[in-house]
Amino acid sequence: MAMNLTEGAIMKMCRGELKAEDEGVKPILQVIKVMEVVTKAQQQPSSSSSTERYWVVLSDGTHQQQGILATQKNYFVKDGKLQKGSIVRLTHFVCDEVQRRMIIIIVDLDLIIEKSDLIGEPVPVAKPVVVQSPAGQPGTGTGNPQSFPGSSPVGGLVNKPNAAGASMEPPRINQSYGSAYSRNSDSGRYAAPNVPAAYPKTESSAGYPGSVSLGGSYGEQSFRNPRSEALQPPLNTSAHQPQPVYQQPSSMYTNREPIARNEAPPRITPIAALNWTIKARVTAKGELKHYNNPRGDGKVFSFYLLDSDGGEIQVTCFNAVADQFFNQIEVGKVYLISKGSLRPAQKAYNHLPNDQEIFLESTSIVQPCFDDDSSIPQQQFHFRHISDIEGMDNNSITDIIGIVTFISPSASIMRKNGTETQRRILYLKDMSGRSVELTLWGNFCNAEGQSLQNMYDSGLFPVLAVKTGRVNDFNGKSLGTISTSQLFIEPNYPEAHSLRRWFDEEGRNIPSVSISIH
DNA sequence: CCCCCCCC
Numbered sequence: 001m002a003m004n005l006t007e008g009a010i011m012k013m014c015r016g017e018l019k020a021e022d023e024g025v026k027p028i029l030q031v032i033k034v035m036e037v038v039t040k041a042q043q044q045p046s047s048s049s050s051t052e053r054y055w056v057v058l059s060d061g062t063h064q065q066q067g068i069l070a071t072q073k074n075y076f077v078k079d080g081k082l083q084k085g086s087i088v089r090l091t092h093f094v095c096d097e098v099q100r101r102m103i104i105i106i107v108d109l110d111l112i113i114e115k116s117d118l119i120g121e122p123v124p125v126a127k128p129v130v131v132q133s134p135a136g137q138p139g140t141g142t143g144n145p146q147s148f149p150g151s152s153p154v155g156g157l158v159n160k161p162n163a164a165g166a167s168m169e170p171p172r173i174n175q176s177y178g179s180a181y182s183r184n185s186d187s188g189r190y191a192a193p194n195v196p197a198a199y200p201k202t203e204s205s206a207g208y209p210g211s212v213s214l215g216g217s218y219g220e221q222s223f224r225n226p227r228s229e230a231l232q233p234p235l236n237t238s239a240h241q242p243q244p245v246y247q248q249p250s251s252m253y254t255n256r257e258p259i260a261r262n263e264a265p266p267r268i269t270p271i272a273a274l275n276w277t278i279k280a281r282v283t284a285k286g287e288l289k290h291y292n293n294p295r296g297d298g299k300v301f302s303f304y305l306l307d308s309d310g311g312e313i314q315v316t317c318f319n320a321v322a323d324q325f326f327n328q329i330e331v332g333k334v335y336l337i338s339k340g341s342l343r344p345a346q347k348a349y350n351h352l353p354n355d356q357e358i359f360l361e362s363t364s365i366v367q368p369c370f371d372d373d374s375s376i377p378q379q380q381f382h383f384r385h386i387s388d389i390e391g392m393d394n395n396s397i398t399d400i401i402g403i404v405t406f407i408s409p410s411a412s413i414m415r416k417n418g419t420e421t422q423r424r425i426l427y428l429k430d431m432s433g434r435s436v437e438l439t440l441w442g443n444f445c446n447a448e449g450q451s452l453q454n455m456y457d458s459g460l461f462p463v464l465a466v467k468t469g470r471v472n473d474f475n476g477k478s479l480g481t482i483s484t485s486q487l488f489i490e491p492n493y494p495e496a497h498s499l500r501r502w503f504d505e506e507g508r509n510i511p512s513v514s515i516s517i518h
Numbered sequence: 519c520c521c522c523c524c525c526c
Contacts (some may be wrong), residue, residue: 482523
């Protein structure tokens, strides 16, 4: 099949001219090698399979370059989809120079073709492209072994001999703040190739790629940006630029991805530009909930936003502010939102992969966009196979798509606190050969639940996509809805169509193994 | 400041 790779993309990445997808390019590249990386942490019992890492070598047909797959995308490899020959579009990536090597950190990607013949004869980009420190400026770490305990494979990559980037050379410290700064100002970019990662000494070994070994650790502050911000020139040298400054992506996946947190350069926002505005679609909306605790009564509601870059963030408002905005917020609509406060995500109530959360105040501005922005998807899914749920922790949040093979009538359930709610049980089955029990709670029972029941009673086995389902440990593993879950019946997605085809052709007659005990 | 995801 003829497929155009993005010509010159690798060279640009290596030169630092294409550092991340927000520069407008989502390069189409071919995977020419996939390697599993064995990390130190994998040998520790406390850290499970989440520390598996995959290195890939990417090609634009002319040049090749190593990259690393964010762990939340490991399933691309595990499912056998991403392989040698795959053609991919990098939809979210960060290029960074680490240990004197340029590395492409693949945070998200589209798989365009699972396997294709190798295109061209790509060669590694010639070394001198990466600007070297001048002689006599070896960096404070060089030659000081104590600063680099991780320069042995311990704590680092113990990967296969030819794995790109395996060398654990110490990083250089930028030789000249002034020159780096002015150079970057000239280029208008926030990080040019001669701005090496300025890791604090103690973290230089645990930095990249040693930090790989620490994957899976959740939200540890000590990993927050090992770079010195002082070395990062501003993103916008023109402070008068009217557009909102885009500063969110570096933290987008930080809670799940130490590697991304380490490597995504901070977007420096001019003080004069602190009045951000986001344009995003509401993808989920919780109930307006009243609560009563020792501190008094109150009410709260939350909703999720998704923007055209694939960023997602939760917005929460309390009390009078909740009343102010609750009726205005509609799922599916696009809004301009500004003057909210950005604070650390309340993980107990926030299930999005973002360390930040927006809290609206009475002075916040929520403005509907009447021209629907088609560049913002209606929903963003990260579907996992049902078989994957077996390995997920209690309370994990996941997106699942499957065929409804059974649904129970709605029943009234008394909560432990004495209040009542509705419940339905259904079973989902997918191509992984597994099935799982899904509990619908509250309104889901009468809305989507009733439609599903009607279809089921008519002898149909509808496709159901679950966005933001919650994994629980009851009876093996099962799933439940939470207030911000979304259900989609017979959705018009490729995944739904292939499931339908699979089920009609063979899946219907293949007994599946339930991961829930009935 | 402020919600704790429901049941067998």
